[in-house]
Amino acid sequence: MEFLNTERVSLLLGQKRWAFLLAIIAVAVPPLMGRYWIVLANEILVQSIFAMSASLLYGYMGRLSFGQGAYFGVGGYIVALLLTKTSVSFPFALVAGVAGATIYAAVTGYFCIRTTGIYFAILSSVGAEVVHYITFTNYSFLGGENGIPNIYPPAALSGALTYYYFSLGIAAGVLVVYWLIVNSVFGYSLRCIRDNPERATFIGIPVRRNMFIAFVISGAIAGLAGAIFVPFSRIVTPSMCGLFKSMEPVFMSVIGGGRVLFGPMFGATLWILMESIVLTYTEYWPIVIGSIVMVIVLFMPGGVLGLLQGKFVASRHKTPEATKPTK
Amino acid sequence: MTFGDIIVNQVLSGLVIASNFFLAAAGLTLIFGIMGVLNNAHTCFYMIGAYLIWTFHQVLRPGPFIFWIGTILSLLVLAGIGWIIERLLMRKLYSRPFPEILLITFALLYILEDMVKITWGTLTRTIPVPMGFDRPINIMGYIFPVYNIFLICLAIFVGAATWLLVNKTKFGRMAIACQTNREIAGALGIPIPLVYTGIFVLGVVLAGLGGVAFAPIGYIRFGIDIDILLIAFSVLVIGGMGSFTGTILGAILCGEAYSLSLLIIPEMATVFIFILTGIILVIRPWGLLGTAGREH
Numbered sequence: 001m002e003f004l005n006t007e008r009v010s011l012l013l014g015q016k017r018w019a020f021l022l023a024i025i026a027v028a029v030p031p032l033m034g035r036y037w038i039v040l041a042n043e044i045l046v047q048s049i050f051a052m053s054a055s056l057l058y059g060y061m062g063r064l065s066f067g068q069g070a071y072f073g074v075g076g077y078i079v080a081l082l083l084t085k086t087s088v089s090f091p092f093a094l095v096a097g098v099a100g101a102t103i104y105a106a107v108t109g110y111f112c113i114r115t116t117g118i119y120f121a122i123l124s125s126v127g128a129e130v131v132h133y134i135t136f137t138n139y140s141f142l143g144g145e146n147g148i149p150n151i152y153p154p155a156a157l158s159g160a161l162t163y164y165y166f167s168l169g170i171a172a173g174v175l176v177v178y179w180l181i182v183n184s185v186f187g188y189s190l191r192c193i194r195d196n197p198e199r200a201t202f203i204g205i206p207v208r209r210n211m212f213i214a215f216v217i218s219g220a221i222a223g224l225a226g227a228i229f230v231p232f233s234r235i236v237t238p239s240m241c242g243l244f245k246s247m248e249p250v251f252m253s254v255i256g257g258g259r260v261l262f263g264p265m266f267g268a269t270l271w272i273l274m275e276s277i278v279l280t281y282t283e284y285w286p287i288v289i290g291s292i293v294m295v296i297v298l299f300m301p302g303g304v305l306g307l308l309q310g311k312f313v314a315s316r317h318k319t320p321e322a323t324k325p326t327k
Numbered sequence: 328m329t330f331g332d333i334i335v336n337q338v339l340s341g342l343v344i345a346s347n348f349f350l351a352a353a354g355l356t357l358i359f360g361i362m363g364v365l366n367n368a369h370t371c372f373y374m375i376g377a378y379l380i381w382t383f384h385q386v387l388r389p390g391p392f393i394f395w396i397g398t399i400l401s402l403l404v405l406a407g408i409g410w411i412i413e414r415l416l417m418r419k420l421y422s423r424p425f426p427e428i429l430l431i432t433f434a435l436l437y438i439l440e441d442m443v444k445i446t447w448g449t450l451t452r453t454i455p456v457p458m459g460f461d462r463p464i465n466i467m468g469y470i471f472p473v474y475n476i477f478l479i480c481l482a483i484f485v486g487a488a489t490w491l492l493v494n495k496t497k498f499g500r501m502a503i504a505c506q507t508n509r510e511i512a513g514a515l516g517i518p519i520p521l522v523y524t525g526i527f528v529l530g531v532v533l534a535g536l537g538g539v540a541f542a543p544i545g546y547i548r549f550g551i552d553i554d555i556l557l558i559a560f561s562v563l564v565i566g567g568m569g570s571f572t573g574t575i576l577g578a579i580l581c582g583e584a585y586s587l588s589l590l591i592i593p594e595m596a597t598v599f600i601f602i603l604t605g606i607i608l609v610i611r612p613w614g615l616l617g618t619a620g621r622e623h
Contacts (some may be wrong), residue, residue, distance in 0.1 A: 019337075043426075058426070062426075064426045064429055064430075066429075109601050111605045111608065111609055114608070114609055114612055115608055115612050116612075118425055118429070118568065119366055119564055119568075119608060119612065119613075120561045121429055122337075122561075123564070123604070123608060124565075125557065125560070126557060126560070126601045126604055126605065127559045127601075128562065129402070129601060130601050134595075134598065135596075137594040137595075138594070139430065143603065177592055186418075241554070243553055243556075243557065244553070246434055250430070250478050251430070251434075252422050254430060275505075276466060284438040284441050284444075284445060285441075286438065286441040287437070287438050287441045287442070289437060290434040290435065290437030290438035290441070291438065292430055293430065293431075293434040293437075294416075294434045294435070297427050297430045297431050297434070298419065298427075298431065302425065322508075
C-alpha cells in the first residue's frame with residue numbers, strides 16, 4: 001500500500017503512545033465527573049474538530065483562513081432548520097449539514113484559492129461575514145439575531161454523557177482522517193505549496209487543484225463541527241458564523257501548534273479550560289486570550305506542542321554534526 | 328418623486344456612505360502601503376473615536392462649539408493611544424511574516440474591543456448633529472442635510488491632504504523612501520522609527536476622525552468596528568492594497584453599490600459589497616489599481 005511505507009509507520013508508532021493515553025482519558029474519565037465537566041469535554045471535542053479544519057489550511061497549506069466560522073455556521077444552521085422545521089432523521093440532518101458546508105466551501109474556495117497572502121485571508125473572512133449578515137438580518141426564516149432555539153437531538157442521544165460519546169466517536173474519526181490526509185502524498189504536496197509554491201508548480205503539483213481540495217475538506221470538517229455542536233447547545237445564533245467565530249479555530253491551532261498532529265486538539269483543550277476558569281473570575285476573557293495569543297505568536301511561533309516537540313526531537317537526535325557550529 | 332429623482336438622491340447618499348468607508352479605510356491603506364502591516368484592529372480606533380466624542384458631549388459644557396472642541400480632544404486622545412500601541416507593539420512586527428502580523432493585530436482587536444466594553448459598556452449612544460449643520464439645504468431642487476454635504480467635503484479634504492502629505496512634503500518623501508528600501512533609507516539618515524510612528528499615528532487619527540465625524544448621523548454602538556472592518560477590507564482589496572487612489576475608487580464603488588442596493592434588497596446591501604469584492608478579485612486578483620506581485 002502506497003501510504004504505509006516505513007517512514008509513516010514509524011511516524012504512527014511515535015505518536016501511538018500519546019494517542020493511546022489520550023483515548024483512555026477521553027473514554028474513562030468523563031463518566032466520573034459532573035455534568036458541568038461533561039458539557040465542557042463535549043465542547044472541547046467540537047472545538048478540536050473545528051481547530052483541525054483551520055490547521056489543515058494554516059499549518060499544512062500555509063494559508064491563513066479567517067472564514068472557518070462560515071462553514072461551522074452553515075453546517076449548524078442546516079441541522080437546526082432540518083431538526084426544527086422538518087421531521088427528517090438525525091443522521092440525515094448531519095449529512096445534509098456537512099454537505100451544505102462543503103458546497104459553500106466549494107463556492108468560496110473557488111474565489112479564495114485564486115488569491116494569495118493577505119487577499120486570501122480577507123476574501124475568506126468576507127465569506128464568513130456574508131453568512132453572518134444573512135443569518136443576522138433574516139428574521140422570518142432564520143430567526144435573525146436570536147437564532148433558532150429548541151433544537152433537540154434524538155432521544156437516544158439526549159443525555160449529556162451519551163452525546164459526549166457520540167462526539168468522541170466523530171472526533172476520533174476526524175482525527176484519523178486528518179492524520180491520513182496530512183501524512184499522505186496529498187498532505188506533503190500541501191506542505192510543498194506552503195513552503196514554495198513556485199517549486200511546487202515546477203515539479204508538477206497541481207497547486208490550484210490541491211489547494212481547492214484542501215479548502216473544501218477543511219470546510220467540510222468545520223461544517224461537521226457545527227453540525228454536531230448545534231444539537232448539543234440546543235440553539236444556533238448568528239454569532240456562531242461571524243469573524244470572531246472564524247478566529248477561534250485559528251487561534252486554537254496556533255496556541256497548540258498548527259504543524260503538530262495533536263496541536264489543534266491540545267489548543268482547543270487549553271482554550272476551553274482556560275475560558276471556563278477565567279470566566280469564573282472575570283467576564284473580560286477576550287483580554288486574557290488576546291494577550292496569550294500575542295505572547296505565543298511573538299515568542300513561540302510553533303505553538304506549545306511545536307515547542308515541546310522541537311525540544312524532544314532535538315534531544316533525541318543530537319548528533320555531533322548537528323551540535324557543531326556550521327561555517 | 329420620479330424614478331430619476333430617487334436615483335439621484337440615492338447616488339448622493341451613496342457619496343456620504345463612500346466618505347464613511349473612505350475615512351475608515353484611508354488610515355488602513357496608508358499604514359499598509361508604507362509599512363506593509365495590515366492592522367486588523369484598525370477600525371477599533373473608529374469605534375473608540377465615536378465613543379470618545381460621546382464622552383466629551385457628556386463632560387464638556389454644552390455650547391455651540393462642543394462638537395468641534397470634542398473632536399479635537401478625541402483626536403488628541405486617539406493620537407496618544409496610537410503612539411503607545413506603535414511604541415509597545417507594532418514596532419516589533421514590521422519584520423515579521425504577514426500571517427503573524429494578522430494574528431497579532433487580531434489579538435489586539437480582541438483586547439481593544441474588550442477595553443471599549445469595560446470603558447463604555449455595550450449600550451448604543453447618540454449625539455446631536457453640531458449646531459448650524461442640523462438643517463436641510465436645497466441643491467438643484469434636491470433637499471439634502473447640510474451635515475451630509477459637510478461629510479463629503481471632509482472626506483475630499485482628508486483625501487487631498489493625505490495625498491499632498493505623502494507626495495509633496497519632506498515627511499512623505501521620507502515615508503516613501505522607507506517603503507521602497509528600508510535599509511538604504513536608514514543609511515541615508517532617515518529616522519525610520521520616527522517616520523513609522525508618524526504614519527501609524529496619522530492612520531489611527533484618520534480612523535478616529537471617521538468615527539467622530541459619523542457619530543452624529545450614525546449609531547455609536549458596540550460592534551460597529553467589525554462591520555466597518557470588513558467593508559474597509561473590501562475597499563482596500565477592490566482598489567488594490569496599498570494604493571491610495573485605489574482606496575478612493577474602492578470607497579466610491581462600495582458606497583454607491585451599498586446605496587443603490589438599498590433600493591432593491593435593503594437587507595442584503597452589505598452582502599452585495601462582499602459579492603462585488605469577490606467578483607473583482609477573481610477578475611483582477613491584485614485589485615483595480617494595485618500592482619501585480621505585491622500581494623504579500
